[in-house]
Amino acid sequence: MSGYNKEQNYNNGKQKKLREQKRFNSQSLPQNYLVGGYYHDDEKKKLKKEYIIDYSKNIAEALDREGGRERNKRSQIRKFYDYLLRTEQKLYLNQNDFLSIEADLAELEPYAFYAKTRGVVSEIFLSFIKENIKAIHDEKDIRAFVRHFEAVMAFTTKKN
Numbered sequence: 179m180s181g182y183n184k185e186q187n188y189n190n191g192k193q194k195k196l197r198e199q200k201r202f203n204s205q206s207l208p209q210n211y212l213v214g215g216y217y218h219d220d221e222k223k224k225l226k227k228e229y230i231i232d233y234s235k236n237i238a239e240a241l242d243r244e245g246g247r248e249r250n251k252r253s254q255i256r257k258f259y260d261y262l263l264r265t266e267q268k269l270y271l272n273q274n275d276f277l278s279i280e281a282d283l284a285e286l287e288p289y290a291f292y293a294k295t296r297g298v299v300s301e302i303f304l305s306f307i308k309e310n311i312k313a314i315h316d317e318k319d320i321r322a323f324v325r326h327f328e329a330v331m332a333f334t335t336k337k338n
Contacts, residue, residue, distance in 0.1 A: 206302070207237065208233055211309065215319070216229055216322035217322065222316075222322075229329070241302060241306075242334060250300050251298070252331075254299055255330075255331065258289070258290065258293075259328070261286060261289070262320075263324065265279050266320055268282060283311060283314060290307040
């Protein structure tokens with residue numbers, strides 16, 4: 179007899195959640211994250227949608243899970259995002275001269291490390307910043323990181 183089986187449906191949901199948790203360990207970033215960069219093409223015109231939807235959603239969920247009551251608050255994460263936006267604006271003001279903002283961009287990593295030692299962000303956030311800084315090689319990569327970070331912010335549900 180076929181039909182709705184409440185227990186089987188429940189177990190399938192649990193198994194799906196476990197598979198998702200295995201694929202995305204809260205202590206690390208998603209598998210294959212940033213492998214091959216942000217773009218589909220060498221001209222860096224076609225951003226991979228995974229950086230707007232899948233990776234961003236998974237990272238935001240991990241930040242919410244790993245945060246507890248005091249870590250990864252939206253206001254703390256927003257400070258880093260605002261710094262990145264200011265850096266991007268400085269890039270525009272300097273006619274897309276990547277070297278003019280390279281040091282500003284690199285400063286995100288020690289800021290994130292310091293925030294982690296203060297207990298206001300988690301290891302996953304520090305890894306997120308470090309890996310993205312390593313993946314930036316030119317002004318197009320910065321724009322991609324801004325869009326990716328914006329999507330992470332949008333998926334973050336944790337309140338201040």
